[in-house]
Amino acid sequence: MKIIACYSNKGGVGKTATAVNLAHALAASGRRVLLCDLDPQGASSFYFRVKPSRKLSEARFFDGDEKMVESIRASDYENLDILPANMAFRNFDVFLSQMKQPRSRLKKALAAVRADYEVILLDCPPSLSTLSEAVFRAADAILVPVIPTTLSQRTFEQLLAFFAENDLPTDRLHAMFSMVQTTKRLHADTMAELQGACPDRFLTARIPFATDVERMGIDRAPVTATLPNSAAARAYRAVCAEVVVRAGLDRDTGTA
Amino acid sequence: MPRSAHDCILLDPAAAAALADTPLGLLQPVVRDAVPTADFVALDDFDQTLRRSGRVLLEAGGMILLLQPDGAMLRQPGPRQGPSVSGLPEGPVKAALADLSPLRRLLVVGAGGLGRVTVAFVDDEGKSQVRLDLLSLQVAAGTALTIARPQALRGYPQAGADLRARIADCGGVPMATDNLCERLFPVAAVYDAKPVIALQADQTALDAATAIIAAYIPVARANEAGIIADHDTEFLHDYRIALRKIRSVLGLFRGVLDDGQTAELKARFSALMAPTGRLRDLDVALLEGTTYHDLLPKSVHAGLDAKFALLAEERRTARARLVQHLRRDGHAQEMAALEDLFATRTALRPGPVAALPARAFASRLIWKRYRRICRIARIIGPDTDDAEVHGLRIECKKLRYLMEFFAPLFPRDEFRALLKPLKALQDNLGLVNDCAVQQANLQLFLHGTGKRGRKVSLEVAQGVGALTAVLHRRQTEERTRTGASLAQFTSPQTARIFRGLFHAPKDRT
């Protein structure tokens, strides 16, 4: 079982778009996937048409971590389940930190999740506060979408610095160029510079800027499902293939 | 998520159509996946192994489906690459059919049209909360029904429960597939190679003999069409066993019919079997072919292939001859005459023991046969002549027939306890015999090819030599095992049960 986080300390860079399509691509490749929507805005739940039921947003459901497991919903796609937004995130950091510990306090609840899924994918909000530390420590791979602009470049460098300062595993950071516009000179220059500076950290696959991705808000389905032959879908599948290797999913025997 | 498949429900097609069209509370039905109607065939072997076990095997549009008695539905892609179960590609259906004989052809037992549709019930966001798979079967003969499988989705228990309740309201009944098979493909009678013959203790020996023979003539006849069509080699095998059983009744029940009629009938049943011998021998030899390949080094494969090509050619000739024979009017007339003789009984001439009570008669025969086996056991050892071992095998076979014929007259559990070691012994003896026969066949084959004026290639000769050595070693090993089985079967404990059942004071004469 591997945990993959889609994370950036910057908003609107394509974290959710990546999480949604990566989740679908991984599931379509036969892996059992749980996508956790950690953003209170619930964007990835929205793309999968999953609404948090009122019953589940009641406070008592936030109490037990087992209740969180109960709030998992099947998506409309084979092998892909969703943990909707707003579910028990008060304790999600605990959930994450215990996930990988065999003698976990939440042993029973987690054992069920471990047995059911090969990948847990996290769609993170831009600011993580208490959660961030837990995500950084638990994730086998942290996938960071980077729009090739000067501002994004600086944000990514800040993240690298933060990891170094806090003794976090930098090698689990994997950056991915997002919303790439090949016609823009700035994009090309920024990508060349960043890739030169940290050659191993960037995926080869790049996600182009595409209206097909924007349309996901109307279709409310992954572009890899609705337009599997589009350039965007192909790019997401290429990202998926690289992430499988980088997160060690190709070597994973199934149990954590 | 893997979903439980153990929940197939049978529905009337009209009810299923309405179900697929009606909202489920606030959830709207949406067709997600519709596969247009395709032709299907239903398959089973001649023994109806699937029907008997409540399974239905369908082949449609390149897919193979298995409906199980617990309501599970397994599917895997085809196509089939051979006529028997071994011809199925690896997959869940094949795995669930491991109990089928690889020797048996899967025959078409029914046909019709099959369509599939998946309906999702979606909420106001367009999210599925439960799905319904509908498999509709329209049998050529007119029956139509739909198999509904509700697919609950994780996190939506209410919708799942609602759909179940709705299906029950529509008159859905849980699928018990034996039910399904009979509904779709009803048959008047199912072939049974070992019919249980209802015998009563107070019937006479003549009653018993007549009943057994009358039951086995139709078993033999039921196989004729399959032999002619050459569906698989088991038809001929069963045909011969049925006739052999009849012949042994005539031989074993000595004095039930008068001697003259017994001799005449034995000759007639032997005459029915005579034209089948050569073909059966060739079938056995060819079936062994694949095993030979595994047993021998690659260097002699070419030689073996040549050998089996020749055998196959010979089999074609032998089969053509037998088919011709079975199609003759004379054959049908003889069968009908024998059938009539044992059905009406008027032309039967009772012998001196015809009126003995069946049970006492049976006890006497079984006890006598068992004692004879014990006697042989005392003189048999590792160095005993092959002919003696062969004799023992024949005695065991006769005892087995007797015990199976008369089983309904004796307590079941004790009877089983005796049959088990007998079967084990017979298996050992059978293997010893097979090895001996095959070695002899190989020698004959070498001569045969020479006589026909064909050159026996060095390769063939080497192949045959190597194989003979392998067979000889196997035979020796099996002889050792036979000794142990025989000791077990003739042990004081087993003998005590035999004595108690078949030689109790009341039976002694």
Ligand SMILES: Nc1ncnc2c1ncn2[C@@H]1O[C@H](COP(=O)(O)OP(=O)(O)OP(=O)(O)O)[C@@H](O)[C@H]1O
């Ligand atoms: N490759 C792309 N091409 C065009 N538009 C894109 C692309 N990726 C994302 N978008 C659009 O950009 C917007 C932000 O994307 P997304 O929600 O995936 O980013 P995010 O990092 O998850 O944002 P947030 O920080 O708010 O969670 C969305 O409207 C989305 O449709």
Ligand SMILES: [Mg+2]
């Ligand atoms: Mg987002």
